[in-house]
Amino acid sequence: MHPILNDIRLVAFDLDGTLIDSVPDLAVAADAALAELGLTPQGEARVHDWVGNGSLTLMARALEAALGGAPDEALLARAHRGFLDHYGRVPCARTRLYPGAREALAALAARGLPLALVTNKPSAFIAPLLEAFGLDGHFALCLGGDSLTAKKPDPAPLLHVAAHFDVSPSACLMVGDSRHDIAAGRAAGFRTLAVPYGYNHGEPVALSRPDGTVESLAELV
Ligand SMILES: O=C(O)COP(=O)(O)O
Numbered sequence: 548m549h550p551i552l553n554d555i556r557l558v559a560f561d562l563d564g565t566l567i568d569s570v571p572d573l574a575v576a577a578d579a580a581l582a583e584l585g586l587t588p589q590g591e592a593r594v595h596d597w598v599g600n601g602s603l604t605l606m607a608r609a610l611e612a613a614l615g616g617a618p619d620e621a622l623l624a625r626a627h628r629g630f631l632d633h634y635g636r637v638p639c640a641r642t643r644l645y646p647g648a649r650e651a652l653a654a655l656a657a658r659g660l661p662l663a664l665v666t667n668k669p670s671a672f673i674a675p676l677l678e679a680f681g682l683d684g685h686f687a688l689c690l691g692g693d694s695l696t697a698k699k700p701d702p703a704p705l706l707h708v709a710a711h712f713d714v715s716p717s718a719c720l721m722v723g724d725s726r727h728d729i730a731a732g733r734a735a736g737f738r739t740l741a742v743p744y745g746y747n748h749g750e751p752v753a754l755s756r757p758d759g760t761v762e763s764l765a766e767l768v
């Protein structure tokens with residue numbers, strides 16, 4: 548076991564960019580929503596840097612790039628509905644599990660550690676994705692970006708998880724790919740572990756100074 552797990556009694560995982568490489572399907576849905584509005588698709592490489600603050604912000608960034616300026620609220624609402632519709636129909640055609648993710652979750656669960664999923668993705672997409680990869684049995688609690696009134700980098704979802712399992716935040720670990728995961732973890736009083744292979748707005752996640760980094764989740768266990 549990785550030394551950061553010493554004294555840890557609960558592990559919270561981020562989803563996009565940490566457990567699953569979901570950008571290929573997110574980009575298809577975002578581009579389809581733009582195309583429906585007669586706007587230029589932005590492509591996977593750009594979507595890669597826009598993921599992390601939930602689907603509404605993703606579409607706000609995509610619209611801003613396509614229009615060359617901030618969208619009005621009505622257009623953003625339409626684009627977001629389009630995205631939710633497309634992604635809901637095809638959330639998992641090209642999405643892949645990262646190497647080591649399945650083994651890490653299984654090994655932590657086998658140790659009896661409660662596992663939580665804390666993503667900024669809309670909660671409706673969590674179950675279909677976890678089921679597609681056969682991971683739905685591992686998480687005792689899953690929170691999406693719309694589950695509470697605040698999402699990462701706000702510490703609220705992590706504090707909710709710690710309280711739910713009655714574990715002190717100092718005995719909890721947040722594992723994620725972005726500065727929002729590390730900021731939320733730090734603000735909640737969790738230990739933080741980063742993976743460098745995910746989505747972090749084009750910046751190394753090490754700049755957020757997590758307590759530890761693993762190249763692959765396999766290193767955790
Ligand atoms: O949907 C997003 O923006 C990111 O989701 P994540 O919190 O699982 O990385």
Ligand SMILES: [Mg+2]
Nearest residue numbers: 561563564724
């Ligand atoms: Mg992420």
